[in-house]
Amino acid sequence: MVKLTLDLIARTSSSTRKKREENLQQYLKRLTHLSFAEKNIDEIDDLSQCRNLSVLYLYDNSIPQIPNLGFAANLTHLYLQNNQIGQIERLSPLQKLSKLYLGGNCITVLEGFEKLEQLKELHMEHQRLPRGEKLLFDPRSLASLSVCLQVLNVSGNNLDEITDLRLLQKLTQFICSDNKLRDLKTVANVIAWWPYLWRLDLSGNPLSHRAKYRDRVIVMNEKLVVLDGKEINQTEKMFLMSWKEAKEAKRKQREEAEQMRPELDGFAPPLPIAGTGRELPPVMPPKSSKSKQGGLKNIYIMPSMVGGKKRFEAVLAKSQSLPNSASKLKADRTVPVRQIVAPGVLKKSHSDLERSARAMMMHESRHTSYPDASGFGAASGKMHPMMNGNHIVPSSILL
Structure with a gap:
């Protein structure tokens, strides 16, 4: 196994060559990029003299934990994928860090990002998790990342739901392949919170094998350009969006019709008399319409009478044109008894x-x-x- 030291950096660094006239301290201070990938490194010595580091490559080694990089205030890119790291720590001093690669480690909880307000990319794919466990998300870290994170890769982490990630409203790229997502509706509710998302990868999940999967995902977000590594055709997108709008319009029409349907509340609503602008008195529903609790069911009077309403209105209109016999008899009450003819x-x-x-x-x-x-x-x-x-x-x- 190999320990990363300042002397090793001075002897083997290929990114920046040491000049003849400068000493070791001047050389280390001048370093901005340091690459020690695939060197079997399992321990890191004090590198505090490398104050101007901005990019550090340490992937494909055997590093058990994130090294203390508090001295590297200018570090923007850190590559630590495929190591033995089990916990995210010691990152708070890296205020300028914008890209962090931690895929292929043994991390079980996404945490420790409370002060990284400039982090734009986070790669946490394919963690070597204990059997039956999945990657967890610390709410405090998600709240901090919600103001800055744009790219998140959590592929291959046994995720069966992503509801917690809806806080990340700045996301433009979300890679979540090879997980256990099954419910398209839940995924749609999360994606609706991401107005800037243009790249989405859900391949390898159970939901990706469902009928019309691609069509249903495309209409979840208007900004999508790439789905599962394949570009979305603009004509295809416009057609699917039109189909979605028509479907939504029909749904709203149906809901409005249901809301306008009269409900029985003790009496049926008054029926209008055709051509008069008047209304009939309310009709009492049949006794059988009462429920066991004493209330009234929502029923339809004379459901089997085809065209009954029009015929009923026609009869009412005709009856209104005839003289009112009751009023006539009332007016004739003053007639002497001798003038009344037998019934x-x-x-x-x-x-x-x-x-x-x-x-x-x-x-x-x-x-x-x-x-x-x-x-x-x-x-x-x-x-x-x-x-x-x-x-x-x-x-x-x-x-």
């Missing part, structure tokens, strides 16, 4: 009444004489049946 007569037509009156007159004329001016017959002296004292039966009643 049976009212049921006859005008022609029947005329025939009855003529027959009666002819019958009387055979047995008695016509009355004189006093109202008595000339032969018998009796009052004519068509006379009634000083009152004569109105002809309108007979007719």
Whole structure:
């Protein structure tokens, strides 16, 4: 195994050559890029003299923990993938760090990012996790990263849901392949929180094998350009977006129709009378519509009557044009009793009444004489049946 020391840096560094006229301290101070990848390094010595480091390559080694890099205030890129690191720590002093590569380690919790306000890329793919466990996310770190992080790679970490990640509203690229995501609806709810997302990779998840997976994901976010490593055709995108808008419009129409549907609350709503602008009194629902709790069910009166409403309105309109018999009888209450005809007569037509009156007159004329001016017959002296004292039966009643 190899220990990274200042002497080793001076002897083997290939990124920046030491000048003949400068000493070791001047050389280390001048270093900005340091590459010791694939050197079997498992320990790191004090590198505090390398104050101007901005890029440090230490991937593919056997480093057990993140080295103390508090001296490197200018460090922007740190490559530590494929090591033996088990915990994220000692990163707070790196205020200018913008890219961090920690994939292929043994990290179980994404944490320790509370003060990295300029971190734009974080790569945490394929952690060597204990059997049956998944990568966890510290809420405090996510809250801090929400103001800066743009690229997140969490592929191959046994993730079965990503709801916690919706806080990362600055994301433009999200790589989450080879996990255990199954619910497209949950994923859609998270992606809706990312207005700047243009690259998304969900390949290798169970949901990627569902019918119309690609179409359903494309419409989740208008800004998507690349899905699962394949560019989204603009024509395809416009067609799917139009389809989504039409579907949403139908759904809203259906919801509005359901909201406008009248609900029974003790009485049915008044029905309008065609052509009058008036309303019928409310109709009581049948007794069978009452539930066991004493309330009323939402029912439809006369559901089997085809065109019933129009026919009902036509009958109502016709009935309104006829004279109101009830009001007429009320107005005729002052008529003297002698002028009221028997109820049976009212049921006859005008022609029947005329025939009855003529027959009666002819019958009387055979047995008695016509009355004189006093109202008595000339032969018998009796009052004519068509006379009634000083009152004569109105002809309108007979007719």
